[in-house]
Amino acid sequence: MSHACLMNTYQPLPISFTHGLGTRLWDQHGREYLDAMAGVAVTGIGHAHPRLVAALREQVGLLLHTSNLYAIDWQQRLAQKLTRLAGLDRVFFNNSGAEANETALKLARLHGRQKGIAAPLVVVMENAFHGRTLGTLSASDGPALSPGFAHLPGDFLKLPFGDLAALEHATQLYGQRIVAVLLEPIQGESGIQPAPPGYLKAVREHCTRHGWLMMLDEIQSGMGRTGQWFAYQHEGIVPDVVTLAKGLANGIPIGACLASEAAASLFTPGSHGSTFGGNPLACRAACTVLEVIEDEGLLANAQLQGGRLLARLRVELGAHPQVVAVRGQGLMIGIELARPCRELMLIAARDHGVLINVTRGTTIRLLPPLTLDEREVEMIVRGVSRALEALPVLA
Template sequence: MGNKQVLIDRAEAEFYKTYNRFPVVFDHGEGVYLYDTEGQEYLDFGAGIAVMGLGYNDSEFNEALKTQVDKLLHTSNLFYNEPAIEAGEKLLKASDMDRVFFTNSGTEAIEGALKIAKKYAYNKSEAPLAGKIHDHEIIAMNHSFHGRSLGALSVTGNDHYQEPFKPLLPGIKFADFNDLDSVKALITSKTCAIIMETVQGEGGIYPATEEFLKGVKALCDEHDILLILDEIQCGMGRTGTMFAWQKYGVKPDVMTVAKALGNGVPVGAFLASGKAATAMGPGDHGTTYGGNPFVTAAASKVLDIFEKRNLTDHVKEMGDYLGEKLAELTGQHQMVTGQRGIGLIQGLEFSIPVSSIVSQALLEEKLVLISAGTNVIRFVPPLVIGKKDVDEMIKRLKAVLDQQS
């Protein structure tokens, strides 16, 4: 193992400065624990930002990757490959969607979803004199987060992220999440899609209400608008169903997924159903790496493991337990002003910025937590946690909060 400070100094001399990283160099992981280059053990309740659903060093998952490494890593989408076909079948079965396109990331999945919406509207628009029209509009949500590329950033409802990079995509309007009237007020004849996270993550862990999601779906059906649900963080079993929208019985026209789909291997996907499934044709979209045999072998094995181990039921049980323990903690500390979430995507809201709490938990209690905005700590642990892990997390977090009080 290298000296921690030497490694940090090397990184600071090399990396483009877009992150303020914590002074920890992680070396390996086991289960729900991470280990740094100094040999110290950390309890992980961030899962690499909701990525490591199976935790670290899962032997069955690792073996699938090792096997594929020895067979074939990449061929391009000019050809077929068996792992992609198998992963696609399993993902479509889990989601009840009709078509899938594998990407390299969640952000790229969002880009594909936006292109489906624009192409769908383009296909059905025929102005008598001008031919096809292009001034289509998309409704997104305030306080949403969909990614950092220019298209995804355009539908991200946070001006702080957007301001330095304007002008962004035209025709984007922002409604208030869980306020159906605010959505209705923005719909025009130009609206081609409504995009939202089923559970807002970065915006503070806000689940959609059933009334809101069903109301938006009804508006989409009424106006022939595509409903795009971003399940990149809240999908893949994290809420206790394979995808969060399945709790509501509201099936989207387009869905995006990534993060836990690859359990650390960079893979995402956008999926389309019904009228959206045939909107784009050959030449409309592409990717060099997306859907290669290695990443789809990872996704295929993840989907196998989810089904074989019945992880969604486990998440329901652990989510209820985590929620109970967080609620108890809320009642014990005045600075904690709220608690919300579903399954293993939970949030604690504070009356103060949480950056110092997150940092202290990491450095003093060896507890990995991440924030969601300025004053919310989000809990998105590996889906394989047990009650003892929740108890240990609460013990360590309580020690930090007792010092902060």
């Protein structure tokens, strides 16, 4: 398998898939795999879902693109569904999560301008990941910030995730310049790190008190992955801005930035735009995904099977000498190890037929489709456990 014509940005495993169905994928040799990562939290309703396939086939034969110079009916339908579910008022559609976060950062800048702040600051979190554009890299923290991308744009204040005292201290030092807080309710790329209980609610109250925008990156944790439509709903709050992508259209590229009326009104015609954002195909796909999640009870299933998977992993791996922690919420689970373990991706796939992901070098990340059942939970537990047995013991 040659990758000579591709830019050297990925390190793909020597496996290529030809088709999928539900939670399963098949490679070019006909071997079957259980997909426990869903394309990194993308194919939430599974591969080749018949309702989505039918909708896409019909839409491809009707209309793909007209541009945002004209009203797009499916865009309006999707916006109505998302705002209802999120408790927010307006949406801007993008093509990716990074673009959605760029939209949120633009709103923060405009919010600062409206308040007369010449050099606004956005509070972000250590170990966060918000995308790979220059702006979202600047808001992120970790290995993606390589020396080659020095002098990134934007003014950000990075604080320890989950530390309210640090937020209070930053307010005392920089409160006159801060205009927003951007964070993930569950940090995904850093190894599935959920916010401490009560933290999101406290940040919401802090933002309200100081007139800041609370902006939540739900690109990985949203769309039912935690057992609620959005992870913030577990704490009974509503932010000012929410960003989505990944599981929104089950593999068709789309991103969305949702906002309250006050935040959304900072945009005016011509102040932001996208050629492809919100095209009929992507929006119809997303509408169909939302309908499937509702009709098939996948929020409840994610909560049920996620709780079952987390409990079973803790039982099976709790005493493992190389397992540091097993954590997560719903079907968003991380298994932190005491040593680098990227080779587990190949071992689990090649030897046990289970597709997993390793993030930040030492954490197994599990993001299976929301359609997972009890038997497949056991398959994941067995595959991960047996793959771990292949790791050499640390000295």
